[in-house]
Amino acid sequence: MQSLKVELGSRSYPIHVGPGLLDRAELIVPHLQRRKALVVTNTTVAPLYLDRVVHALQRAGITCLSCELPDGEQYKDWVTLNQIFDALLSNRCERGTTLIALGGGVIGDMGGFAAACYQRGMPFIQIPTTLLSQVDSSVGGKTAINHPLGKNMIGAFYQPKLVLADTDTLATLPDRELSAGLAEVIKYGLIRDLPFLDWLENNLERLLAREQDALIHAIHRSCTNKAEVVAADERETGERALLNLGHTFGHAIETGLGYGEWLHGEAVAAGTMMAAELSAAMGLIAGADVQRIERLLLRAKLPVAGASMPVDRYLDLMRHDKKVDDGRLRLVLLESVGRAFISDAANDGQIAAAITARIPK
Amino acid sequence: MQSLKVELGSRSYPIHVGPGLLDRAELIVPHLQRRKALVVTNTTVAPLYLDRVVHALQRAGITCLSCELPDGEQYKDWVTLNQIFDALLSNRCERGTTLIALGGGVIGDMGGFAAACYQRGMPFIQIPTTLLSQVDSSVGGKTAINHPLGKNMIGAFYQPKLVLADTDTLATLPDRELSAGLAEVIKYGLIRDLPFLDWLENNLERLLAREQDALIHAIHRSCTNKAEVVAADERETGERALLNLGHTFGHAIETGLGYGEWLHGEAVAAGTMMAAELSAAMGLIAGADVQRIERLLLRAKLPVAGASMPVDRYLDLMRHDKKVDDGRLRLVLLESVGRAFISDAANDGQIAAAITARIPK
Secondary structure, three states, X not given: OEEEEEOOHHHOEXXXXXXXXXXOHHHHHHHOOXXXXXEEEEXXXXXXXXHHHHHHHHHOOOEEEEEEEOOOHHHOOHHHHHHHHHHHHHOOOOOOOEEEEEEOHHHHHHHHHHHHHEOOOOOEEEEEOOHHHHHHHOOOOEEEEEEOOEEEEEEEEOOOOXXXXXXXXXXXXXXXXXXXXXXXXXXXXXXHOHHXXXXXXXXXXXXXXXXXXXXXXXXXXXXXXXXXXXXXXXXXXXXXXXXXXXXXXXXXXXXXXXXXXXXXXXXXXXXXXXXXXXXXXXXXXXXXXXXXXXXXXXXXXXXXXXXXXXXXXXXXXXXXXXXXXXXXXXXXXXXXXXXXXXXXXXXXXXXXXXXXXXXXX | OEEEEEOOHHHOEEEEEEOOHHHOHHHHHHHOOOOEEEEEEEOOOHXXXXXXXXXXXXXXXXXXXXXXXXXXXXXXXHHHHHHHXXXXXXXXXXOOOEEEEEEOHHHHXXXXXXXXXXXXXXXXXXXXXXXXXXXXXXXXXXXXXXXXXXXXXXXXXXXXXXXXXXXXHHHHOOHHHHHHHHHHHHHHHHHHOHHHHHHHHHHHHHHHOOOXXXXXXXXXXXXXXXXXXXXXXXXXXXXXXXXXXXXXXXXXXXXXXXXXXXXXXXXXXXXXHHHHHHHHHOOOOOHHHHHHHHHHHHHOOOOOOOOOOOHHHHHHHHHHXXXXXXXXXXXXXXXXOOEEEEEOOOOHHHHHHHHHOXXXX
């Protein structure tokens, strides 16, 4: 097991990465405020891992209940969120009860948001079971649900008490989801960690083959990057926005096609290529850099072109995203491979051209 | 105009109390992050005051939109909250737009919660137009919506940037709502400000006659009390819970009868009498004290007995409230008139007897 810490003063918390963590109630119990917990999971993860977590906690003397939601980004909405509140209230959970989110990014985002709102805030713990949630969404306290007009539009900054990333759970992950997680792993290399990008280029096949030591290294290194960024800028007033490389383009794909069609990581991969094209068109990086990024994403079995939607539809959806300030789109661009920055310098024509370059003909 | 400040470090904000404030855009503009605002109000308040606020801001060069919700506690739910998000998104409001809540407690609670969640937090301003919201709910950052199983169960602590209490708006307030506001005013006297309670006993008829100088004094003094408590304990880990005198009993009435049947202040008045009965039964205050409180509430035209529900129903609903810790009901009791404390010492039999003493035969 490898561990690190997200440094946020009184709201600091540990992240543990390694195999066999689901059964280790002794890692969880010290973080419980009261000896009662409710595990939120979905119908895919429940048959695989729910009993192990519940039984481990019950053996440790914790009253442990559960709540199963339908699986998929299309359920990241009010109606499903209310199922969590119904479970909390009908089980008489007090505000000292801990909510445990067991699943991928959707479960973590919804469970965290439910915890942020229930009785104005109850403690919660993340047990991410997908690569994407282990390297990205479970860390840093961003929680949300979607609105028909925009992804993650309704949410809160709300930090967990603990993140437990059990790498054994990746054994049951569909290939498509493993690749989606790699999109966010590669992102850290692109925006702030060139040595890690080099490592990924040298070890990608080991990750695809799910070699434990490679996965643990990639997850730990990704979380370390994220923890540094979050510690410096918890509420995204500055540097944290760099983590959104490819996301404004990607959210347009996810919202435009209907939630659940593309996986988030897939949309981020295509969006990253659009951001790379735009960075090249603005003279920031070379064409060879764009090709280098494309090569790595292709090896990770990720899309390098977006969904077939009219360019105007992309632009319209992007203007609905959260990264708009006083009417200007603020995008993450690459000033070099391994270094990103925020810019509102691109005009609509340049953005449209970058999108067009990455829409299937 | 009288002013005070809620001291919360970087989240401190001013409260202004006085006549004619709705038109004074110059009090609002310095608190706007961007020159755009959305006013959330209801169909009762809109015809009275919406245009004045919107026009004042537009004259000051602010882009100002509005959103009208149905009026009543029964609409303090997800469905109505979503109308605010729809308005924000369809008007392309960015996270720098300011939400202005213009109305009573329901509008303030929902508008504040919408602001807390929209894009994970946008600035907001309270312009309370009822006595209850001017003396209590607009100050201190508690926001929420109701759940069928419990009042204010889903919410956030989220502070406004400014509170503007225009006492002219009380001229159009129904008598019943004026009385409901007085319940919370009297509360401050009972829990921590005996001189203010004396003043209220000497000036109640002036308040009922809506004399401006008496109203301004009562609102300013109430807000001063609330601001002191909130500054010392923003997230209700201790002293702030004293503000809930009568509320756990009162929430049982509101939830049990269906939201909107009793006004919140009416339920608090009846709940305050139950808390007083319990305090007397536990030997804390005298029977004469109970009668003194009853006399003042009756003069304020408030109910001094609860709704006709079985005692078991009261107890069941109270156990669903937020003031439960490790299964024990934590209630606000009076150790003397003018001084409250938190106690979980009362057993179910004692609580049931206090309720029974205040249910209509």
